[in-house]
Amino acid sequence: MISKNQLKLLRALGQKKQRKAHGLFLVQGEKNVLELVDSGLVVKNVFATEEFLLENSGKLKAFDCIEASLDELTKASTLVSNNAAIAVVEIPLCKTPKAEA
Template sequence: MFSKQQQKYVQSLQIKKYRQEHKAFLVEGAKSVLELIDSDFQIELLLCTSKFFEENEKKLKKISVEQISQTELEKTSTLQSNDSAVAVVKMNPNVPLQAASAEFVLVLDDIRDPGNLGTILRIADWYGIKKVVCSDTTVDFYNPKVIAASMGSFTRIQTYYVNLKEYFETVTKESGGTIIGTFLNSDNLHEFRFPAGGYIVMGNESNGIGEVVEQFITNKVTIPRFGGAESLNVGIATAIVLDNLMRKK
């Protein structure tokens, strides 16, 4: 039986404080849960409807599963509509990441909106970026809205949260390399010649890349504007930069 204590625990993971305390987070919905099962994340508990269990029984053999009613599932889920499953998952350790030879790492400076972060993870996954470094002020990777917006891509992306000033000081000292950042009135992205590897920095939704991080940027690029819009959503801007990168590689 699904106890009130279990329900309280699962619901608590919607809040960052308790996610950090328990080192656990939620993955919700059929698509994300099925991709989760094929990943290296450790599933602590899977709550699902009998229909989801019957449809995926072979995949669920090695997982602790609790079949619950649709009503109980809705009480534990943050999604407006979830008729399949919610997984309680152990967080992966926050392991340092750097660009390997001929590899690009995406760096996010103070991204605040969970939907934007989830979308950026999905975009990075689409373009084959495996590593995303986040400032310690960037929204929590394990926020349920981030996980949902990533549409399963969170299972294929490594993330590392760190103070970016200290991070780039170490990177510059140890390996140097190209650090590309998006700014207004800089070099035209369409004409920029990407190196074999390095770092691509995307900034805050309202203020862009902060001054502390700007000092480490070796190449400033601009997405050329042809119309009258003042700005681009950071997710869309990330997609444009990565598309240009991959087409030129």
């Protein structure tokens, strides 16, 4: 179940300003979340349906997974039809190389 604070954060991350402020972004949809597993990015949370979590328990065991209903995921999602999962991911920091004189 998604808490009120988590739901507020998920909704806020739909805005560019909030993504920058929190240093987080959303990955939405079943396929995208599964691709994220092998990406090497730092995943804070995965919100998903019970079915999705059961089917992919082996791939997702390293992450903090929170079971949510389809209704909760629909409320939290910025997509029209998000039917399985949403992940909250840290924005990777890029170090700019110093220019040599």
